[in-house]
Amino acid sequence: xxxxxxxxxxxxxxxxxxxxxxxxxxxxxxxxxxxxxxxxxxxxxxxxxxxxxxxxxxxxxxxxxxxxxxxxxxxxxxxxxxxxxxxxxxxxxxxxxxxxxxxxxxxxxxxxxxxxxxxxxxxxxxxxxxxxxxxxxxxxxxxxxxxxxxxxxxxxxxxxxxxxxxxxxxxxxxxxxxxxxxxxxxxxxxxxxxxxxxxxxxxxxxxxxxxxxxxxxxxxxxxxxxxxxxxxxxxxxx
Numbered sequence: 001x002x003x004x005x006x007x008x009x010x011x012x013x014x015x016x017x018x019x020x021x022x023x024x025x026x027x028x029x030x031x032x033x034x035x036x037x038x039x040x041x042x043x044x045x046x047x048x049x050x051x052x053x054x055x056x057x058x059x060x061x062x063x064x065x066x067x068x069x070x071x072x073x074x075x076x077x078x079x080x081x082x083x084x085x086x087x088x089x090x091x092x093x094x095x096x097x098x099x100x101x102x103x104x105x106x107x108x109x110x111x112x113x114x115x116x117x118x119x120x121x122x123x124x125x126x127x128x129x130x131x132x133x134x135x136x137x138x139x140x141x142x143x144x145x146x147x148x149x150x151x152x153x154x155x156x157x158x159x160x161x162x163x164x165x166x167x168x169x170x171x172x173x174x175x176x177x178x179x180x181x182x183x184x185x186x187x188x189x190x191x192x193x194x195x196x197x198x199x200x201x202x203x204x205x206x207x208x209x210x211x212x213x214x215x216x217x218x219x220x221x222x223x224x225x226x227x228x229x230x231x232x233x234x235x236x237x238x
Contacts, residue, residue: 027200038214041233047213048161056162062104073103086127089118113149137165166203169212173219
């Protein structure tokens, strides 16, 4: 699945005689340089931390607008109560589920969203995650986006980290970093930023996984709203 990015997002100069091929090559080189600078600095991130696909999908809902530490506490509660399985999550009421995931914050909203996700799996895949994992990418993505409470970032995170599809996940850290390095503007959309990666990099689930995880690490540690540029491995990149 590829989407064309707008060339206005890419701020490097291309040889006019060679056109888009040179421009794409330059962008690919810059992106992979970014990747290796982060990887050499931090090492592999081993993300997403989950025992199986269902746990990852649950985590993708719980992590909305909160820290991962809070998500881990909520998942620990679900595991201790033996609720982290399709049957139990389908059977439990929204109010009971909300209490179990309280550490993740916005627990009433997230409980409803989790139930929406579980109902989707039960109704469309008979509650069998292994069948979901075999679904065609475009069909599954469309289905995930039809679930109330599942947006582009959450759907693509599930596709990449749980299902293992080469879909590049875009988040606020990605936008911030690219904007500060001249590869995106303020109005860049999710699909435009996603296209910048997917149109210019080989479709490699492992690289997309690691690349996004490293971007999140950079965003949290260095490229904050008040950046710590002097310590960032990307300080001289771009």
